[in-house]
Amino acid sequence: MSAAEDQILQLQAALDGELDAGGMLAFERACAADPQLAADFSRAKAVDAALRRAAPVLSAPPELRARMAALAAPPKRSWLEFAPRFSAAPWRAMAASLLVGVVAGAGALSLLPPASAPSPDQALVSAYVRTQIGGQSVDVVSSDRHVVKPWLAGRAPLAVAALDLASSGFPLAGGRVEVIDGKIVPTLVYRRREHRIDVTELPLSGHDNGILRLDSLEGYHLARWSDADRAYVAVTDLPSAELTDFVTLFRAGAKGEREDANKPKQ
Amino acid sequence: MTASEAARKRFQAVVLPHLDEAYSFAKGFSRNGADAEDIVQDACLRALAALETQQVEQPRAWLLTIVRNVALTFLTRKNAAASVDADIGDLERDGLLQAHEPSPDAEARLIAADETESLRRGLADLPLALRETLTLRAIHGLSYRDISTATEAPIGTVMSRLARARSALAALLGENK
DSSP: OOHHHHHHHHHHHHHTTOSOHHHHHHHHHHHHHOHHHHHHHHHHHHHHHHHHHHSOOOOOOHHHHHHHHHHTSOOOOOHHHHSOOOTTOOHHHHHHHHHHHHHHHHHHHHHSOOOOOOOHHHHHHHHHHHHHHHTOOOSEEOSOHHHHHHHHHTTOSSOOOOOOBGGGTBOEEEEEEEEETTEEEEEEEEEETTEEEEEEEEOOOTTOOSOOEEEEETTEEEEEEEOSSOEEEEEESSOHHHHHHHHHHHHHHHHHHHHHHHSOOO | OOOOHHHHHHHHHHTGGGHHHHHHHHHHHHSOHHHHHHHHHHHHHHHHHHTTTOOOSOHHHHHHHHHHHHHHHHHHHTTOSOOHHHHHHHHHHHOSSOOOOOOTTGGGOOOOTHHHHHHHHHHHHSOHHHHHHHIIIIITOOOHHHHHHHHTOOHHHHHHHHHHHHHHHHHHHHHTO
């Protein structure tokens, strides 16, 4: 190996963090003594940084992510599994067997001890995955907050902050209701490119202290925060940096809306 | 077969956090989104099966290695021009390391936005062996040792492939000047 090649590999090892402390020190000394080497080194760093900008890590398509997350989900004991299968059964027999399945399933369920309820976070991620696979994430489809808000208000006891964040790159896609801990709660669905953020409002619990908490579950990112009278959980397949941006916008928006509502009417 | 609870837990901890990287790498490999999805799905199923018996210390490198192997099988089956050996043959003919001619004002020069596109194309046009090595290092941050394991190449080969890939891209940027 020639001296020139040796130097290229040395520079590259420094760039890639593959030199030990002593090697790095020696390389830095060599750079200080040789401006050309120092120039080559910063050039190499710039090329790598440009490459990362040119070929950034792509997001997996949401539908793929949902399918892969489903691999890790606990197997569902569906009553369909108990129903006898007739591969070429006429429709009437199929319907009858399904009915038997339903009845048998219901009977079996009533004998089982109640399973421990999933945490709200877990339930919301499951809802996210379920709606992603099912392809229907909203019960009311509208980007107009004046449509979404009354729709949700008519179905869930909590008042919903249906904010319009389209100008910030998070258009509203609609809303749906979820049942969490036996309570009906409103969920807003926002879009970002081909991704989705579901924001669910929950009754304020004793643990909520207004501080933003970020978490991840089954490969999805979660944010939980609260304001004076509500707690929120956002679930998304976006990177957590973008989720944080979203939460910042949403909180600012919700605060603005509350202040508007508290203003005396002219 | 249904995965055991332990395997599913490990899958959540090991595979799902790196799904974007797996997809990204598969897409760079296959140059095709639909193929990348098939590759990632197959890789995830293999990962889940392997996690029945295996603990993983380097999840990212481990998953990308599986993705790489699935992608290679996939592309060979697809009969694409994807033979790593053929690529390496080309490289041997080109000589070990290309001449390195730095420009004097290199350190001062900012890499402009319009060069992003030529870098992207340059990376896509690299022979597979160089492309996968550089991607694993510069985009996914794998160590030489992990790249050596993933690509089944000695560390010395990893280093020379990296140097060649980078020199090719640097030359490309130089041309646009």
